[in-house]
Amino acid sequence: MQSVIVNNLSKNYGKEKEIKAVKDVSFDVSPAEIFGIIGPDGAGKTSLFRMLTTLLLPDSGNASVDGSDIVKDFKAIRKKVGYMPGRFSLYQDLSVEENLNFFATIFNTTIEKNYDLIKDIYIQIEPFKKRKAGKLSGGMKQKLALSCALIHRPVVLFLDEPTTGVDAVSRKEFWDMLKRLKQQGITILVSTPYMDEAGLCDRITLMQQGKLLSTGTPTEITGSFKQTILGVKAANMYDLLKDLNAYNAIEDAYAFGEYHHAVMKENSSEEALQKYLEEKGNKELVIQQIKPTIEDSFLRLMKS
């Protein structure tokens, strides 16, 4: 049985339901899978998570989590899912330990009983267990929130943008923690605006303006990008980008770290591009073949 099944789920807001936050979304997630929902702010990720965790009713469509319907069986779902909202929502005026105890008690369990599950994460904040949650740094708050979401040993874990605003080192550590949870058999749905985190998921879906643009393994998604991408750099990158966008054999060109990416039309040649760019006066020109990334795929799907 699939851990999460979503069929044509929609959510609208506003007096006349004119704001369509989630539009006809369908996907499945397998047990112990890390499923990433990749999309910018306002894509509808939070509305989707809130429906699946029974905090919000859908306008149409249906979904089940671990075999329970999100509308009819909402009480059952609340017992077996863990949810870490994007905004820190623990009790700021309770200590680290008090917060954890509180959530354990609500779910009729104890910290001791499930300590093995949270140990790796909690051990890092345990030295500060008497500190009020409101006084913790961002990274420590995140670890406490994850510990609280796990303390009742959920079957499915929902993490809404756990790494937004978190630096690159803490982000890597966080993803290592998720891998260990997966090994314990927990299904994880995680949303993120960082495209580079997509590669760390088993499967992903790209979400934009309430719709899913594409769903599959990261390799499937990048594999569906059939055009050639050339990485181009030159002494003046800003002028180079303007020249690339003015070239008719290029479908799209955009900045991409050290190199600009140029998506080539069919039958275009690298030599012709080189000649054109040299004629335009670009110095220290380097052109190389680039393998499409998730971000390239996302950019193409967004613009099409």
Next chain:
Amino acid sequence: MANDIIIQTEQLTKRFGDFIAVDHISFDVHKGEIFGFLGANGAGKTTAMRMLCGLSLPTSGKATIAGFDIYKKTEAIKRSIGYMSQKFSLYEDLTVKENIRFYAGIYGMSNKYIKDKTALLLQQLHLEDEADKLVGSLPLGWKQKLAFSVAIFHEPQIVFLDEPTGGVDPVTRREFWNLIYEASAKGITVFVTTHYMDEAEYCNRVSIMVDGRIDALDTPVALKENFSAASMDEVFLQLARKATRNDS
């Protein structure tokens, strides 16, 4: 080249009790440069930036911003700079036009100047149809582009950007960087923090803060060479992993 230095710091330090948030940092930024100011959460970036903006007095050390002393001329500094962050940018319950008018008014721009330049700005940002809409109703990416334009509306010498593109979609993120390039081409110095390592590559030079100190400062190309790293992400990880401050 000394006369094109717009930000200069020497042993700049900020203590909070026993805690040294910013630990003797010294660096220069040149006019028109895009300067990336990187560091892990808790490394001291925000504290350093608040001092450079004239919002917080240093404990020791020296600095001049646009030629003004950081201890004595904080008001002159504030007039010479622009600032935007992901957290604080515009008033959500004012319209696009009202926000522009409000900020330009604070900086003492004349009514005529504000009127002419607002029209031009709305046209450049393709926001003419949204001019009388509340900023709160705009998508995040538009808000951020507008916030940046408002931050440089009074033509400051330096603009400070604190994680301006967090959570913004990849298309808008690139449009935002085009605005940064344009500002830099006009001679505005851009001082920017980001957690996106591909954006570090777009900077002329990048500094990386670890535990309150600047542990590396160079062009992205030179940093990658020095650290034998394939990407800025690797450079950052090598340095940030050395941090001993428990703030993560």
